Amino acid sequence: MADTVHTGSFGAADSPEYSESFLRWPQRVEQAAAAIAGHLERTPTLHNDALDERFDRSLWFKAEGLQRTGAYKVRGMIAQVAALTDDQRAAGLITVSSGNAALGAAYAARLYGCQLTVVMPAGANPHKMTAVQEMGATIVFDGVMTGTEAFARAAQIQSDGGLHFLHPYDNPDMIAGNSTATLELLDDAPEPDFLITPTAGGGLLSGAVVARSIRGLSAHLVGVQPTGADALVRSLRSHTRVSIDHPETVADGLTAPGPGVLNFALISGAGVVAVAVTEEQILQAMDLIVRHLRVVVEPSAAAGLACLLADEPVVPAGATVGIILSGSNVSWPLLAATLAK
Numbered sequence: 001m002a003d004t005v006h007t008g009s010f011g012a013a014d015s016p017e018y019s020e021s022f023l024r025w026p027q028r029v030e031q032a033a034a035a036i037a038g039h040l041e042r043t044p045t046l047h048n049d050a051l052d053e054r055f056d057r058s059l060w061f062k063a064e065g066l067q068r069t070g071a072y073k074v075r076g077m078i079a080q081v082a083a084l085t086d087d088q089r090a091a092g093l094i095t096v097s098s099g100n101a102a103l104g105a106a107y108a109a110r111l112y113g114c115q116l117t118v119v120m121p122a123g124a125n126p127h128k129m130t131a132v133q134e135m136g137a138t139i140v141f142d143g144v145m146t147g148t149e150a151f152a153r154a155a156q157i158q159s160d161g162g163l164h165f166l167h168p169y170d171n172p173d174m175i176a177g178n179s180t181a182t183l184e185l186l187d188d189a190p191e192p193d194f195l196i197t198p199t200a201g202g203g204l205l206s207g208a209v210v211a212r213s214i215r216g217l218s219a220h221l222v223g224v225q226p227t228g229a230d231a232l233v234r235s236l237r238s239h240t241r242v243s244i245d246h247p248e249t250v251a252d253g254l255t256a257p258g259p260g261v262l263n264f265a266l267i268s269g270a271g272v273v274a275v276a277v278t279e280e281q282i283l284q285a286m287d288l289i290v291r292h293l294r295v296v297v298e299p300s301a302a303a304g305l306a307c308l309l310a311d312e313p314v315v316p317a318g319a320t321v322g323i324i325l326s327g328s329n330v331s332w333p334l335l336a337a338t339l340a341k
């Protein structure tokens with residue numbers, strides 16, 4: 001059974017990060033969109049009658065698995081690197097990632113001719129690791145076991161080597177870049193009653209908060225995460241940022257320790273609903289997406305649809321729903337095993 005928390009406003013919306021940054025969002029998003037233009041795909045929004053009938057809702061899926069590097073993260077990474085000075089780029093870049101942020105950073109670094117180092121925790125998806133190395137980045141493992149340890153190790157390497165840190169979610173340019181995925185979805189779909197994204201550090205979801213605000217819409221926002229990595233659900237419930245040291249889930253893209261500072265300020269101030277889904281729901285959603293939409297998705301990307309498989313989904317029947325299918329970097333054996341069931 002999904003665990004749901006409805007957030008009220010409890011001060012975050014009045015915090016300086018929240019209000020001050022909101023004032024600058026339209027300009028920041030415009031800069032991000034300009035940096036991305038010509039370098040990334042305009043991914044399609046998919047619609048399928050069989051899925052609409054199955055779920056009794058009008059569903060519009062933004063296929064970010066078809067994005068370069070196979071995930072939306074590259075949008076925010078290009079926006080971040082574009083916003084740096086020449087000196088910062090020349091000093092070299094470093095990031096932390098279990099996979100998709102690293103792929104996006106590697107793509108952005110190559111675009112701007114920068115050196116990139118990535119600290120990856122043990123257990124990161126081996127297929128993503130290989131792809132990051134193939135794109136020319138240096139991966140550091142150093143016995144780092146958890147996301148929290150990976151951030152600490154990256155901070156150390158950054159200060160020792162004078163590198164610039166690219167945050168995988170807690171950065172305004174990252175959020176602005178990510179928001180372009182939701183903006184494109186809003187261009188393609190009828191005005192949605194609900195917008196659903198998977199969430200971990202909150203970069204994609206806070207980008208949706210920004211996009212909704214820019215468009216002046218009142219769509220409800222839903223962030224979905226696995227029960228074994230439900231830091232946002234817990235954070236909203238306790239009105240403070242909670243992190244999870246040892247997340248356990250098949251959705252390896254959703255294993256960031258918890259929501260970032262700016263992300264949490266945006267999300268908690270925007271009345272977002274956070275929902276946790278089971279591993280079974282994630283894999284069932286993955287199967288439905290591949291069979292009906294005929295696009296590949298990784299487990300993290302299936303989390304959005306998975307929340308509609310709950311006994312009592314937060315989205316009512318009859319609603320028009322935009323869902324971001326955030327990535328397609330799945331291990332083929334896992335995909336094959338899921339489809340074979």
Ligand SMILES: Cc1ncc(COP(=O)(O)O)c(C=O)c1O
Binds near residue numbers: 100198200202203328
């Ligand atoms: C496929 C996919 N979906 C969603 C997310 C969640 O990202 P965020 O940290 O922006 O919440 C990630 C993070 O890497 C991801 O790889």
